[in-house]
Amino acid sequence: MAAAASQIMLRTNSYYSSLYNLSYHLGLNRFKIAEANGFSAQTEFLPRDQPLLLPIDCKCNNGFFHADLTKTTIKGESLYGIAESLEGLTTCKAIRDKNPGVSLSGLVDKVRLLIPLRCSCPVTATEVTPQAKLLLSYPVSQGDTISSLAIAFNTTSEAIISANNRSLEEFKPESLIPLTSLLIPLNGEPLLGSLAKPSEPNLHFPESSIPITNPHKKKSRMWKIGIYIALSGIAVGAIIAVAATFLVIQMKKKKKQKQNLSKEADLELQQLSLSVRTASEKKVSFEGSQDALDGQIIGSVSSVKAVLEIYTIEELRKATEDFNPSNQIEGNVYHGCLSGKNMAIRRTRTENISKVELKFFNDATHQHPNIIRLLGTCVTEGSNSFLVFEYAKNGSLKDWLHGGLAMKNQFIASCYCFLTWKQRLRISLDVAVALQYMHQGMISPSVDIFAYGIVLLEILSGQTPISRPDKKGGGNVWLSEKIKVILQSDSPDELREWMDSAIGENYSFDAAVTLANLARACTDEDPSLRPSAGEIVEKLSRLMEESPESTEHMLICESSCKPLVNSSSANL
Structure with a gap:
């Protein structure tokens, strides 16, 4: 049974939207895919619905042609x-026949299955259509007709009909059913029309400085400035990041409009960023939390519904001692205690409350261990209202990376706080898992992925999202722009110098390069090139698996730390 080189076409989808997915899960060579499609093998994430040519080895067995993928x-x-993910290039029955004894559903992880794909060899193409040099396996999509395919692939309707051993009557427009496949005879290398090929991130900037603005993309830059302002002015404690992202993805979208930095207050809806919730009163440990999530993400959502509390302004005044500065965590966020329950209370504009899809909190999503819970709201007749969150007693990721008022006020330990490399990997994965959990059944909102990329850069570098001008002048420096310049450098020392000095040399440089490239992809100016939360989780899970077991002590030493909460609230 001889094998011959052939090609199939597959559109990128939620299952296969990166070269890693195609190479790892289908056993395809990423370099051959890149060569066949005319882009770099370093291109990681691909736009959705991008037609790709996949080189395969086509075999003949008892008169039937097929290619087996693993x-x-x-x-x-x-x-x-x-079968559905491969868009009709195979069938459920064909997979079952190739893998007897395998369950139809509920497959376990890392089982290797043989997947037969329909194909045809070049010699067969010549026999069917003398001028044809190749038969391309094409997955039919909604709206395809024989005539439209003939035009798209520069062939004839008669040639397509002949190649598939069908009659004209069988190829009426309504007979082209999506999730089936056709053989398309080609006279040369297939042309996939005018659809854009995956583009490489634009990493070329003047060597002298990091650009601040682009006059041709002012509107886009203003939006990005808003994101950075949001990320740099973040509140701590219970309401940071994941909680806020939780809200932002449910907010009604407003039409983009030009704005400047003097209107920072108008961006309050985006002034919450990603963080993690820690689980110990005197220690920080991020080990083992992933295992607890395995069943939750795939399992059914609990039928127990949460009810948001409606608080009065009098209750919140009592909880915060009339918003006493001593209870201020940071910015508009206060620590409070009501009926023995610690909480974080964030002041926000009254108009913003109506933009939060509160019904979203009536399911079990908020019970995810990496997502801060919204406990209730307080709507006033004035300009300010309040969101009440559970209290994250160990503070936020921002505090542990940069310090902050929460530490200075001893809401969390004011000792030397340090996160090891393994902890940083775990945090990155846990936050991505939380995003994946929230984004199930939907395309990951690009603003969430952008914000996650910024946090990933903070975790790697220990720097804030935006560096303010120094005494020598100059403009703001954005982490997402800086990493592009670093990654285009030929010297690996630039990345080493950029990494958080607190880690020292106790990290995997290869893993750091992978994370830096992932963060760059997350902050790409083109939202279609940003990875989904699922793809991020997959890559980080692989890094965690490959990370060697460390003998380093993963917990912060108790003896060197003060209590993580104020003495006034320790007994609450």
Whole structure:
């Protein structure tokens, strides 16, 4: 049974939207894919619905042509889902026949399945259509007709009909059913029309400085400035990041409009960023939290519904001692205690409350261990109202990386706080898992992915999202711009110098390069090139698996730390 080189076409989708997915889960060579499609093998994330040519080895067995791919399963997959992800290039029955004894659904992780794909060899193409040099396996999509495909691939309707051993009557427009496949005879290398190919991130900037603005993209820059302002002015404690992202993705979208830095207050809806919730009163430990999530993400959502509390302004005044400065965590966020329950109370504009989809909090999503819970609201007749969150007693990721009022006020330990490399990896994964959990069943909102990329850069560098001008002058320096310049450098020392000095040499440089490139992809100016939360989780999970077990002590030493909460609230 001889094998010959052939090609199939597959559109990138939620299952296969990166070269890593295609190479790891389908056993395809990323360099051959890149060569066949005319882009760099270093291109990681691909735009959705991008047509890709996949080189395969086509075999003939008892008069039938097929190509066998080796699919590495993901926990919870089904044979039907695998067939659907390949858009009709195979069928559930064909996969089942190739893998007898395998369950139709509920597959376990990392099972290797043989996936037969429909194909045809070049010699067969010549026999069917003398001028044809190649038969391309094409997955039919909604709206395809024989005539439209003939035009798209520079062939004829008769040639397509002949290649598929069908009659004209069988190829009426309504007979082209999505999730089926056709053989398209080609006279040369296939042209995939005018659809854009994956583009490389634009990393070229003047060597003398990091650009601050782009006059041709002022509107886009203003939006990005808003994100940075949001990320740099973040509140601590219970309401930071994941909680805020939780809200932002549910907020009604407003039409973009030109704005300047003097209107920072108008961006309050985005002034919350990503963080993690820690679980110990006197220690910080990020070990083991992932295992607890395995069943929750795939499992069914609990039927227990949460009810948001409606607080009065009098209750919040009592909880915060009339918003006493001693209870201020940071910015508009205060620590409070009501009926023995610690809480974080954030002041926000009354108009913003109506923009939060409160019904979203009536399901179990907020019970995820990496997402801060919204406890209730307080709507006043004035310009300011309040959101009440559970209290994250160990503070935020921002505090642990940069310090802050929460530490200075001893809301968390004012000792020397340090996160090891393994802890930083775990935090990055846990926050990504929380995003994936929130984004199930939907395309990951690009603003969330951008914000996550900024946090990832903070975790790597220990720097704030924006560096203010120094005494020598100059403009603001953005982390997302700086990393592009660093990654285009030929010297690895630039990345080493950029990494958080607190880590020292106790980290994997290869893993750091991978994370830096991932962060760069997350902050790409083109939202379509940003990875999904699922893809981020997949890559970080692989890094965690490859990370050697360390003998370093993963917990902060108790003896060197003060209590993580004020003595006034320790007994609350």
